[in-house]
Every structure is written in structure tokens, then in C-alpha cells.
Amino acid sequence: xxxxxxxIIAFILIAIFISACNxxxxxxxxxxxxxxxxxxVNGKSSNDETAANQMYQKPNGKLLGFKLRLNxxxxxxxxxxxxxxxxxxxxPGRYEQWSKVLSAKQxxxxxxxxLYKGIHEFLKNTGEPPVxxxxxxTKKTLLRLKYYYLNNGYFKVKTDYDIDSIGLKxxxxxxxxxxGPAYKLDSIxxxxxxxxxxxxxxxxREPSVLKSGNQYKTTDFEEEKNRITTYFRNSGAYxxxxxxVTFDIDTIGKKDKADVNLIISxxxxxxxxxxxxxxxxxxxxxxVNIYTDYSAANAKTKITDSTTYNNFNLYSYKKLxxxxxxxxxxxxxxxxxxxxxxxxxxxxxxxxxxxxFNYPSIQYEVxxxxxxxxxxIAKVYLTPRKKYSFGATLDLTHSNIxxxxxxxxxxxxxxxxxxxxxxLEISTRMNxxxxxxxxxxxxxxxxxxxxGVDLKLNFPRILxxxxxxxxxxKRMIPSTSISSGFSKQRNIGLDKENFTGGIAYNWxxxxxxxxxxxxxxxxxxxNLNPDNYFNVYTSSYDELNGIGRDYNENPLNWxxxxxxxxxxxxxxxxxxxGFTNDVFNNKTTLRPGxxxxxxxxxxxxxxxxxxxxxxxLATSYTFTKTTKKDLADNNFYQFKTKIESAxxxxxxxxxxxxxxxxxxxxxxxxxxxxxxxxxxxxDYIKHWDFGKEKVLAxxxxxxxxxxxxxxDYIPFSRSYYSGGSNDNRxxxxxxxxxxxxxxxxxxxxxxxxxxxxxxFRFKILGDVKGALFADAGNIWNxxxxxxxxxxxxxxxxxxxxxxxxxxxxxRYDLSFFVVRLDLGFKTYNPAHxxxxxxxxxxxxxxxxxxxxxxxxx
Numbered sequence: 053x054x055x056x057x058x059x060i061i062a063f064i065l066i067a068i069f070i071s072a073c074n075x076x077x078x079x080x081x082x083x084x085x086x087x088x089x090x091x092x093v094n095g096k097s098s099n100d101e102t103a104a105n106q107m108y109q110k111p112n113g114k115l116l117g118f119k120l121r122l123n124x125x126x127x128x129x130x131x132x133x134x135x136x137x138x139x140x141x142x143x144p145g146r147y148e149q150w151s152k153v154l155s156a157k158q159x160x161x162x163x164x165x166x167l168y169k170g171i172h173e174f175l176k177n178t179g180e181p182p183v184x185x186x187x188x189x190t191k192k193t194l195l196r197l198k199y200y201y202l203n204n205g206y207f208k209v210k211t212d213y214d215i216d217s218i219g220l221k222x223x224x225x226x227x228x229x230x231x232g233p234a235y236k237l238d239s240i241x242x243x244x245x246x247x248x249x250x251x252x253x254x255x256x257r258e259p260s261v262l263k264s265g266n267q268y269k270t271t272d273f274e275e276e277k278n279r280i281t282t283y284f285r286n287s288g289a290y291x292x293x294x295x296x297v298t299f300d301i302d303t304i305g306k307k308d309k310a311d312v313n314l315i316i317s318x319x320x321x322x323x324x325x326x327x328x329x330x331x332x333x334x335x336x337x338x339x340v341n342i343y344t345d346y347s348a349a350n351a352k353t354k355i356t357d358s359t360t361y362n363n364f365n366l367y368s369y370k371k372l373x374x375x376x377x378x379x380x381x382x383x384x385x386x387x388x389x390x391x392x393x394x395x396x397x398x399x400x401x402x403x404x405x406x407x408x409f410n411y412p413s414i415q416y417e418v419x420x421x422x423x424x425x426x427x428x429i430a431k432v433y434l435t436p437r438k439k440y441s442f443g444a445t446l447d448l449t450h451s452n453i454x455x456x457x458x459x460x461x462x463x464x465x466x467x468x469x470x471x472x473x474x475x476l477e478i479s480t481r482m483n484x485x486x487x488x489x490x491x492x493x494x495x496x497x498x499x500x501x502x503x504g505v506d507l508k509l510n511f512p513r514i515l516x517x518x519x520x521x522x523x524x525x526k527r528m529i530p531s532t533s534i535s536s537g538f539s540k541q542r543n544i545g546l547d548k549e550n551f552t553g554g555i556a557y558n559w560x561x562x563x564x565x566x567x568x569x570x571x572x573x574x575x576x577x578x579n580l581n582p583d584n585y586f587n588v589y590t591s592s593y594d595e596l597n598g599i600g601r602d603y604n605e606n607p608l609n610w611x612x613x614x615x616x617x618x619x620x621x622x623x624x625x626x627x628x629x630g631f632t633n634d635v636f637n638n639k640t641t642l643r644p645g646x647x648x649x650x651x652x653x654x655x656x657x658x659x660x661x662x663x664x665x666x667x668x669l670a671t672s673y674t675f676t677k678t679t680k681k682d683l684a685d686n687n688f689y690q691f692k693t694k695i696e697s698a699x700x701x702x703x704x705x706x707x708x709x710x711x712x713x714x715x716x717x718x719x720x721x722x723x724x725x726x727x728x729x730x731x732x733x734x735d736y737i738k739h740w741d742f743g744k745e746k747v748l749a750x751x752x753x754x755x756x757x758x759x760x761x762x763x764d765y766i767p768f769s770r771s772y773y774s775g776g777s778n779d780n781r782x783x784x785x786x787x788x789x790x791x792x793x794x795x796x797x798x799x800x801x802x803x804x805x806x807x808x809x810x811x812f813r814f815k816i817l818g819d820v821k822g823a824l825f826a827d828a829g830n831i832w833n834x835x836x837x838x839x840x841x842x843x844x845x846x847x848x849x850x851x852x853x854x855x856x857x858x859x860x861x862x863r864y865d866l867s868f869f870v871v872r873l874d875l876g877f878k879t880y881n882p883a884h885x886x887x888x889x890x891x892x893x894x895x896x897x898x899x900x901x902x903x904x905x906x907x908x909x
Contacts (some may be wrong), residue, residue, distance in 0.1 A: 075112075075119055076221040077126040079182050084215070084223035086111050086183040091197070093229045101743050106196040108189040112180055115816060125179025129172040136163040178817060185215060190225055201231055205268030207303065208232030235268045238309040244316040246331040252287050253280070253316075268310055273299055280316070288334030288390040290416065290428060291319055335391040338419045338427035340383060341365045344374055346413075346433040363387040373436075378472035381513060381526060382406060385430045391416070398527055403434065405529050406512050407475050408467040410435040441465045459483040469509070477508045481539075504539030504550075514557055530559040546588060546663065547580035568674040575668045577769060582663035583625040589662070589798045596655050597622050599648050600631045603640045632656050654840050657765075658797065666767040667726045672696035686741040693735070696757075698770075699728025703761050718762045727767050731757035737909050745815040751909040753807040756834065764837040765803075772805035772831050774855075777902035778909070779807060780827040782857025782876035784900055789831040790843035792853045794883035802831035802838075804845055806854060809909060813863075821863040825874065828856045830882065856880035859899070863907070872904040 079085045089107050091098045112122040129135055140147040150159045162168060194211050201209040210230040217223045240262055244250035261276040277297040284292045300313040318329040342364060350369040357368040361376035364383060382402040384395040396414050403412045412434055419427035443463040463479040485500040511532040514520045524530050536553040554573040560566050586593035600609065600622045609627040610617050622628050634640050635652045642649040673695055680688035706719040718725045733755040740748045757766045776785030787795045790802040807829035816822045830853050832845035844850075861874035878893040 074123050074126050076182070079184055079221045084185045084217065084221055086185045086225065087218060087222050088224035090224055090226045091229065092226055094231060098229075103197060103200055105743070106193060106200055108193045108196075109183055109186060112183050113815075121178070121180035121817060122182055123179070124175050125181055128175035128179060130176065132169040132172045133163065136168050185223060185225065190215075194227060197227055197229060201229060203270035205235045206231040206233075207235050207268075233308040235303065235308050235310050237262060237264055237266050237268060238306065238311050240264055240312045240314070242314045242316070244314075245318045246316065248334055249284060249289065249292075249316060249332055252284065256283055258283065262312060262314075268301075276314075282393070284332075286392045286394050288336065288392075289332050290335045290391045292332055333426045335418075335426055335428045337385055337387055337389050337391060337430055338422060339365060339429045340385055340387055340432070341367060341429060342379060342383065342432045342434065344368045344372060344379065344434050344436070345370055346435055373471060374468065374473065375471045378468075378512070379403075379434070382473075383432065384527065385414075385432075391428055399432070402512075402526070402529050403432075405531070406473045407510070408437055408473050410437060437467060439467050441467075458485065473512050475510045477510070478505075480505045500541075502539060502541045504537060506535065506537040508533055508535040514559075515555075524557075524559050528559040528561055530557065532557055546582060546584060549578045549580060551576040551578075564678050564680070566676045568672075570670070570672045570674075573668075573670045573672060575666070575670075575769065577666040577767070579663055579665060585659055585663050586624045586628050589659075591796055591798050592655050592658065593622075593624070593628070595651065595796065596628060596631070599642075599652060600627075603642055603648070604631050604634070605640055606630060606634055609634075650839055654838070657837055657839070661765050662768055665724055666769065667721060667724050668698050668767060668770065669702055669726060670696050670698035671701070672731075686739050686747045689736070689738040691736050692733075694731075694733045696731040697729075698731070699726050699762050702726050703728060726762060727759075727770075728762040729757050729759045729766055729770070731755070731766075731770065745813075745821070747813040749811045749813065749907070749909060751807070751809045753805065753829075756804045758803070758835050766836065768799075768801060771801040771803055773799070773801045774805065774807070774829055774831045777872070777874065777904040780809075780829055780855060780857045780876070781825065781859060781874045781902050781908075782827065782878045782900055783855070788829075788855055789853075789882075790838075790840075791830065791832050791845065791850065792882045793840065793842045800831070802833045802843065803836055804834045805829065805831045806851075808854075811908070813907075816862075819865040821865060821870075823861040823863065823874070824859075825861060825876075826856065826858040826879075827876070828854050830854050852886075853882040854880075855882050857900075861902075870906050872902075872907065874902040874904065874908075876900045876902065 076085050086109055088111060089104065089109075091100065091103055093100075112119045114120070147156075147159065154162070164170075190213055194213050198209055198211045201211075209232055212228045214226050214228070215223050216226060240260070242250075242253065244253055258279065261272050261279060266272065277294050280297055281292060281294045296317050296319075298315045298317070300315060302311040302313070303309070319332045320327055320329050340363070344366055345368050353369055355367045355369060357370065357372045359366050359372065359376060362380055363386065364376065364380045366372060366374075366376055366379065382399065382405075384398045384402070385392075389395070399414060400412055403409055412432060415431045415433070416428045417431070418425055419429050421427070441464070443461075443465070445461045446459070459481065460483075461479055461481040463477065466476040466478075468474065469476045480503070482503040483501065511534075512530075513532065514524060514530045515532040520530070532555065534555050537551070539550045541548045541550075552573075552575050554570055556568060556570040556573075558566065558568050586596070601620055604610070604620075604622070607617060609622055609630040610620050611623045611627065616623065622631055631640075632652060632655075635642050635649065636656075642652070674692070675694075676690070676692045678688060678690040680690065702721060703719065711719055714720055714725070716725070720726070733753070735751070735753050737749070737751045742748065755772055757770060757772075759765055773786045774780055774788040775783035779785070780788055783795075786799045786801065789795065789800055793800070807827070809825065809827045809829075811823050811825040813821055813823045832850065832853075833840075833843045834845045838844060856879040857876045858879045859874060859876040861872060863873075864871045877895070877899050879891065880889050881892055882889060884892050
């Protein structure tokens with residue numbers, strides 16, 4: 053064993069040595085490979101990433117400490133054509149020999165093949181050339197660093213560099229920065245030449261970014277310049293631009309301090325060959341002209357239809373097809389108002405949100421009718437989209453339940469349905485798929501199918517019998533959607549029909565905040581084949597059948613035929629139903645206090661819950677806040693919360709109407725017990741961007757649904773599960789929990805969930821990214837009719853049942869979406885006995901490979 057260990061260590065050392073030598077393979081003589089950039093600020097090493105980003109040269113990238121791309125590049129033959137030609141030049145007659153076997157054309161083509169050329173092109177393109185120290189770039193970097201520290205108030209900064217050799221053809225660059233004292237802002241005054249702007253500045257409610265005592269930072273001056281520009285342009289200064297704001301910095305006679313004079317010049321006007329200045333004017337809107345069917349083709353034709361509504365002028369090159377209010381409600385620019393960029397932006401957003409026009413164009417021109425030249429005419433150009441649009445999609449899908457699926461959909465969108473900018477969306481869908489989790493007695497590959505139709509009518513306003521402008525003003529871009537749908541699932545066991553319908557209101561309280569109120573959300577789920585339950589939920593059947601073999605006393609529960617009697621398997625559904633009834637009617641030796649009696653109770657409770665038809669009438673409110681600016685933003689947080697109440701309205705009506713309850717003491721509607729519960733969720737996501745495409749992302753989730761009144765459990769469609777590609781990736785979907793149970797059922801679900809995830813993302817090669825992740829969480833039953841103590845959450849001690857999975861993943865970024873593979877390992881499994889939960893199944897045999905589209909959070 054000792055000899056083997058010595059050999060292994062020796063092999064590793066040799067491999068490291070070869071790799072180290074290979075790293076400098078293409079470094080020219082007299083040159084050095086850049087190994088490290090070291091920024092020394094006042095003699096101490098600095099980890100300032102912004103300063104590090106000033107470098108013109110950075111060392112070759114590493115993967116787990118190994119310069120993989122550099123070594124791939126060094127493996128490549130940079131001149132494969134010459135090498136191939138030399139094979140024949142160095143061996144006269146070889147070309148003729150090969151040509152006799154292949155042909156001259158084939159021999160020439162062989163030199164362009166992947167074996168001789170393609171593989172080297174791949175290595176060269178995938179790899180990375182050695183970063184050789186270039187003193188010219190080093191000096192440019194030093195100048196950049198000097199300006200960086202100057203821009204942060206170090207006016208006496210001194211910079212220098214030296215190159216340290218750290219091995220054969222390897223060196224590091226030390227950038228030596230002596231900052232000197234940081235200057236701070238002292239007195240701050242203003243010189244504003246336009247009296248109107250001076251008055252505006254003095255009454256501004258938003259405080260200046262520049263404050264006496266703050267360290268000098270160029271970024272603060274830029275931010276102040278943008279703040280002033282935004283403020284003035286929202287106050288009528290149409291021609292104002294950031295270039296009119298300058299700063300005079302005075303450090304004469306000051307010790308480490310600077311006086312600031314904020315200067316705002318007058319408006320500069322160019323007139324042919326001369327220019328002049330004059331005070332800025334504050335403009336008001338004299339007219340708002342809306343062109344409802346503008347296009348490049350009709351721009352030079354005459355207006356044929358027009359109307360005026362609430363001081364808005366609407367024009368049409370053809371017949372006006374919109375009720376005026378449908379458009380004017382989306383316009384925030386009003387006659388008599390002060391010019392404002394914010395109003396312009398809100399108008400563009402609202403009009404675009406109507407989804408009946410292409411992105412609008414809003415232009416302003418000075419109103420020549422005003423002798424003071426302080427009025428603007430706003431012109432809003434709208435280009436309608438097609439009234440009817442047809443869409444078709446064909447998708448390959450993967451979900452937590454479906455391993456593989458083919459989905460097709462057809463959709464039709466009708467715009468401006470009632471001439472008030474409404475849109476009607478009609479869509480149909482069909483899906484066939486394959487799932488290992490579904491009952492599949494005939495062993496068909498496509499054992500899942502679903503089809504459905506959906507209708508959705510959108511209104512660009514709040515539809516209520518009373519006004520909501522004071523509560524939800526139109527700047528929040530409110531809308532109303534009325535939807536209904538029907539879907540039918542076949543060949544998945546129970547087979548279901550799903551009817552949905554509802555009305556919802558959406559608005560945006562702030563730029564990155566959204567709110568949604570579902571006033572009514574109705575769902576009716578009908579199980580078409582409930583007798584097939586135990587063919588679908590085979591784990592429940594196996595458990596019940598095992599108990600039945602020991603305690604069943606009615607031979608008919610095994611079946612009628614001699615073969616069935618011999619094998620002693622409960623028939624489905626007669627045998628399973630018969631045995632369960634026998635247990636509850638004390639026709640077996642099992643009694644209520646026995647553990648196996650409770651197991652039968654638990655199996656039957658779950659069967660009833662999953663086979664009963666569900667009717668849910670819910671109201672919910674969802675609020676989402678995010679600081680994410682765009683798709684490339686990797687330094688943000690997102691918070692989402694939802695509260696949902698179901699059945700409360702129906703119970704209130706039933707109580708007032710004094711309706712009769714059924715034998716179970718519950719109310720019914722359409723001969724069906726409706727669900728009643730309260731549900732709340734909290735979801736928080738945070739991303740930290742560490743630069744160089746390194747991102748740390750975390751997510752926390754808590755959700756709980758508590759049944760009451762007319763229900764003692766939560767419908768399956770509103771319950772929680774754990775596991776899967778977007779959850780705890782060390783477990784298959786529905787295979788974790790509840791609690792410390794060992795996922796006894798086929799689809800394990802519960803009414804409370806905790807989930808925590810962390811993922812560190814980094815670049816590997818080009819568009820290939822890597823990730824290290826850890827997922828924690830579980831589901832539990834709480835305050836419902838589940839009797840298994842292992843599945844219930846009773847106190848904080850049950851938090852010890854939070855499962856932990858960890859692993860690594862690969863992602864391939866295709867720009868418009870990301871293909872993801874994650875391999876999860878069970879690190880802490882609460883299904884095992886205490887003291888035996890850590891790393892019990894931490895191996896490839898128990899690992900789970902997840903396939904997903906886009907990041908999990």
C-alpha cells in the first residue's frame with residue numbers, strides 16, 4: 053500500500069511539473085508569462101476589485117487552480133498546414149504512395165480534416181494564448197490606476213511599478229500606489245445663471261449628493277449632475293442637458309480640502325454660423341396631438357378623421373377605430389401641464405403595455421402660436437399592430453413529473469376587441485409525454501397526455517363599479533384580466549378534468565414593484581377514474597397489501613379465481629376497499645390502538661384526499677419587489693409574498709343563508725364539499741456579483757396552508773412537494789418528506805414547506821459555466837388530518853428534519869436561455885435514524901442527475 057501511495061504522489065508531482073513547464077511553452081525567450089498583478093496601496097496588498105479592473109493585462113484564467121485554457125492552447129499546433137506539408141517534403145515519394153491508395157485530391161483533403169487540422173483549430177480557439185508581460189500595457193495600466201485614485205480624492209497620489217521574476221519565464225507585476233491624504237469637500241456653493249433654474253434649485257426637495265465633509269469622489273459629481281438634469285427636465289426645462297452642469301474645484305490654500313462651486317450655464321443656441329446664449333425657459337404643454345394609425349406609408353397623406361376628447365386631439369389617416377378614452381387614459385402628458393421626462397416615459401410604458409400598438413414615438417415641437425415661445429406641442433405617434441395574430445409552437449419539455457414530453461399549442465390574439473384597447477387571447481394546447489412516475493401497465497413510452505383550451509380577456513384598466521384612481525392611479529399601469537380554461541388529462545392513472553376561471557387585477561406601485569389581486573380564482577378538479585388509485589400510487593398499495601396478507605380474513609378480497617386466491621394480492625378496487633372497510637368495522641384482529649391500524653387509516657385518508665373531486669374558490673394577493681435592472685444584472689434581490697384565502701366567501705354565504713350541512717358537518721355546493729383554507733408564502737432571492745463572472749445566489753422560501761372550517765386537509769393542487777431540478781436537487785421530485793418519513797408514497801406532499809438554497813456560479817470555458825450548490829429543506833403536515841407523527845411538524849425540534857443536498861452542475865449559456873445539468877448528493881437525510889443521517893448515501897449510486905432550462909433561481 054505504501055509503495056502504491058508513493059507512486060501516486062510521484063505521478064501527481066510529475067504531472068504538476070509537466071503542466072508547469074507546458075505553461076511557458078509558447079512564451080518567447082527574453083519574455084515573461086504574467087502570473088499575478090499585485091496592487092500595493094501604501095505598502096499593503098489591496099483586494100479592491102474596481103482597481104483590479106483597471107488592468108490592461110490579466111493572468112491566464114484558472115480552473116481549480118489549473119491554467120486549463122492556456123495548456124489547451126499550448127497543445128495545439130499553430131501551423132498544421134505547414135506540418136502536414138512537411139510530412140511529404142521530408143519524405144520524397146510518400147505523397148505519390150498515398151495518392152495511389154487514396155487519390156491526390158483525397159490526400160490534400162486529408163490535410164484539412166479534423167485529425168490533422170480541425171483538432172488543432174479547436175484547441176487553439178478553445179484555449180487561451182499565454183499572457184506575456186507587455187511593458188507598454190503595464191504603463192497604461194499604471195496611468196489608469198493613477199486616475200482611479202485621483203477620481204477618489206487622492207490628489208497627491210504617486211504610482212510606480214516593478215516586475216518580479218518568480219521562476220523560469222514567469223513574473224508578477226507589483227503596482228505600487230502611494231495615495232497621500234484623501235481630500236474632502238469643504239464649502240459648496242452654486243452659480244446658476246438662469247434665474248428660473250436658480251429658484252427651482254433652491255426649492256428642490258431632493259438633497260444634493262455633494263455634502264460638506266464627504267470624501268471627494270468623481271462618481272458623486274456625476275450622480276449630482278444627473279440628479280440636477282432629471283429634476284430640471286421634469287420641471288419644464290426642455291432643452292436642458294447634463295453638459296450645462298460643471299464644477300469648479302478649488303484646493304488653493306486648503307489642507308486636504310476642496311471648495312466646490314456648482315456652475316449651471318445658460319442655454320447655448322446655434323444659429324447658422326454663430327451661436328448665442330440665453331436663460332433657459334420652462335415650457336408648458338399647449339396641445340397634445342395623438343396620431344392613432346401612423347406609419348411611414350401614410351405619413352404624407354391627409355388626416356381623414358379626428359376628434360377632441362378631454363383636451364386631447366386624436367387624428368386618424370383612416371377611420372378612427374378606437375374610443376378616445378381607451379387611448380387618452382394611457383397619456384400622462386396633458387394640456388397645460390409642465391413638460392416632464394417622467395410623464396413622457398410613463399406614457400410610453402403605458403401605451404406599450406396596451407399591446408395593441410408598436411412601441412410609440414413621442415416628439416415635441418415649440419408652439420409658434422405662443423409669442424413668448426414657452427409652449428410645446430406634444431405629438432404622439434401610434435402604429436397599430438395587426439388586429440388578428442396567429443401563433444403556433446412545438447416544444448420539447450421536461451418537468452418535475454414528466455421525463456420527456458412533446459407539446460404543441462395554437463393561439464389567436466384579437467386586439468381592440470371592443471374598441472377600448474382590450475385584447476382577447478384564445479389558445480389550445482396538447483401534450484404527450486413519458487413519465488416513470490405514472491402507472492403504465494402496457495409499458496408505452498408515451499404514457500401521459502393532456503389537452504386543453506384557455507381564454508383570457510385583458511382590459512387596460514381596473515374593472516370595478518366604483519372609481520379606483522385615488523387608490524391605484526393610472527401611473528401604476530393597472531389592468532384587469534378575466535380568464536377561463538379547461539383541460540383534460542388521460543392515461544396518467546386517475547385521469548382528470550380541470551375547469552378554471554377567475555378575475556385578477558394587476559398594477560405596478562413602483563418601477564420594479566408589481567402587485568396582483570386575484571379577486572376570484574375558481575378551480576374544479578374532477579377525477580375520472582378514482583377506482584384506479586392503487587394502480588397509480590403503487591407504494592400505498594404495496595403497504596396496504598402487505599398488511600392485508602397478515603390480517604385479511606375475507607377471501608373475496610383476494611378475488612374470485614383460484615389463481616387470485618393462491619397469490620393473495622388484494623384486488624383493485626374491490627379487494628382494497630373491502631379490506632379497508634373490514635379493518636374499520638372491526639372485522640379483522642386489528643384495533644384502533646394498533647400501529648398497523650393507524651397505517652391503514654393513513655393510507656385511506658390519503659386515498660380519499662387524492663381521489664375526491666375538488667372545488668376551490670379563492671382570493672389572493674401577491675406582491676413582488678426586485679432591484680434587478682436588466683437580464684445582465686447579477687447584483688440584486690427579489691422578494692415575493694402571497695396570501696390566499698379559499699372558501700371563506702362560500703362559508704359566509706352558507707352561514708347567512710343558513711344552509712344545511714352534510715353528514716360530515718360540512719357545507720356543499722353542487723353536491724361537492726368545497727375547500728376552505730388560508731395560505732401564505734414568502735420567497736426571497738439574493739444575488740452577489742463578485743466580478744469575473746463569479747456570482748453567489750441564495751434563495752429562501754417558506755409556505756404554509758392551514759385548512760379550517762369546511763376542510764381538514766389541503767387539496768393536492770394547492771399543497772407543497774420537495775425535490776426536483778428547481779428545489780432540493782439531491783432528491784427526485786415528490787420523493788423527499790414529509791418530515792422524517794422515508795418518502796413512503798409515490799407523490800409525497802404536505803401543507804408546509806421550508807426551502808433554502810445557495811449556489812456559487814463561475815465560468816469554466818467560454819459559454820460553459822459551472823456551479824457548486826447546497827439545497828436544504830423539507831415539507832411537513834401541520835394542523836390537518838394526517839396522523840403519521842413522522843410526517844407532522846409539532847415543534848421547533850422538527851427543524852432537525854431539514855434535509856441537505858449538495859453537488860455541482862454545468863450550464864451552457866445560449867444567450868436566450870441556459871441549458872442546465874446538476875448532480876445532487878444526499879448529504880443529510882432525515883429519513884434515517886438520528887445519528888446516522890450525515891453522508892449515509894453520499895455516493896454516485898444514490899445521486900440524482902437533474903436536467904433543467906435556465907437557472908433554478
